[in-house]
Amino acid sequence: MNLRTLLLGVSSAALLCGFANAETLTIATVNNGDMIRMQGLTEDFTTKNPDIELNWVTLEENVLRERVTTDIATKGGQYDIMTIGTYEVPIWTKQGWLVPLDNLGADYDADDLLPAIRSGLTGEDGKLYAAPFYGESSFVMYRKDLMEKAGLTMPDAPTWEFIGEAARKMTDRNAGINGICLRGKAGWGENMAFLTATSNAFGARWFDENWKPQFDQPEWKNTLDMYVKLMADAGPQGASSNGFNENLALFQQGNCGMWIDATVAASFVSNPKESTVADKVGYALAPDTGLGKRGNWLWAWNLAIPAGSQKTAAAEKFIAWATSKDYTKLVAEKEGWANVPPGTRSSLYANAEYEKAAPFAKMTLDSINAADPKNPAVKPVPYVGVQFVAIPEFQGLGTTVGQLFSAALAGQMSVDDALAQAQQVTTREMTRAGYIK
Secondary structure, rough: OOHHHHHHHHHHHHHHHHHHEEHHHHHHHOOHHHHHHHHOHHHHHHHHHOOOEEEEEEEEEHHHHHHHHHHOOOEEEEEOEEEEEOOOHHHHHHHOOOOOOOOOOOOOHHHHHHHHHHHHHHOOOOOEOOOOEEEEEEEEEEEHHHHHOOOOOOOOOOEHHHHHHHHHHOOOOHHOOEEEEEOOOOOOOOHHHHHHHHEEEEEEOOEEEOOOOOOOOOOHHEEEEEHHHHHHOOOOHHHHHHHHHHHHHHHHHHOEEEEEEHHHHHHHHHOOOOOOOOEEEEEEEEEEEEOOOOOOOOOOEEOOOOOOOOOOOHHHHHHHHHHHHHHHHHHHHHHHHHHOOOOEEHHHHHHHHHHHHHHHHHHHHHHHHHOOOOOOOOOOOOOOOOOOOOOHOOOOOOOHHHHHHHHHHOOOOHHHHHHHHHHHHHHHHHHHHHOOO
């Protein structure tokens, strides 16, 4: 055996050994378009990091929340990276359940993250405990052609009164067109995200300053009455089963005149490869009632590492890649600037190419900046959060109340009964948890 053959043998053995010792990161994520797109682009990461393999666990939103919450609370260790929301980050950070992201790399530029998004992911020690993959608020997406046909002009800042009038005028069920599509699927992050944010515009709140539930107040009655009646008059059949993905499909297929939901949806409804109405979509701020709150939420889907992980270094490498400026450029190169993950970095909104490709960019940024998690309601509240209440009990409470409100939408109970039961169950839980003395 000559020296060259020997060296080649040693090199091959080392290479094989390297792959044999590759770390596998198990990543729990949500089944929305941006996350699915990321999975399709991860060859860029694995090529640069051949010692890291990726195992994806892709779940529907409600299921994802349930699985990752159970896993981290019980120290199950199933996942090396979790996709979690703005709700979980501060609560789990205080519990000591998340690893601080101290090693995202010298070129990561955390200072470029939008302040409104970054503040919700930063612990009291000033460290970042999750990195935002995309950020969002909520706004109105509407069909400009149907609005014109109805003889109306959408203002940049509409009222709920205008939205109701426009939805009813645009409805043509014989043609398969519903004037408006709104979330009805039960879940604290599904229908209750929309309804809690909307209730802020009607002057409602989950709790008063003493943590007493407020579902027995007229503001919640006004919110739920409006929603149920509007959906009966202008919404799709089976709306109580529709969440973000179902309404996205309806809008893309031309079955919705308006859709009030996450700003992140704009790139999907305006993409001619995915949307039959891509060239007909306009955008407006979330509606108000004249009381001073628009009811637009603030959210980010983030990547975080559970405490106790044995693969922190590899996990941070992946998180740095997936939430970097370079990843944004990669998506732009492969899919076009309009499809890059929005709502996380100031540099994106200073990018002329993005602004040109994404007509919804300014409205998205304005909506994100207008959300005020520390003062979400017209009246004072003891909690932080626009479309959620940042306490551990909210996850269960929000889902239970969401089930009641979804049943009211489906006609299985009256609005009054749904509100009465919401008041009862929330009062009982807040008393048990010690918020109400």
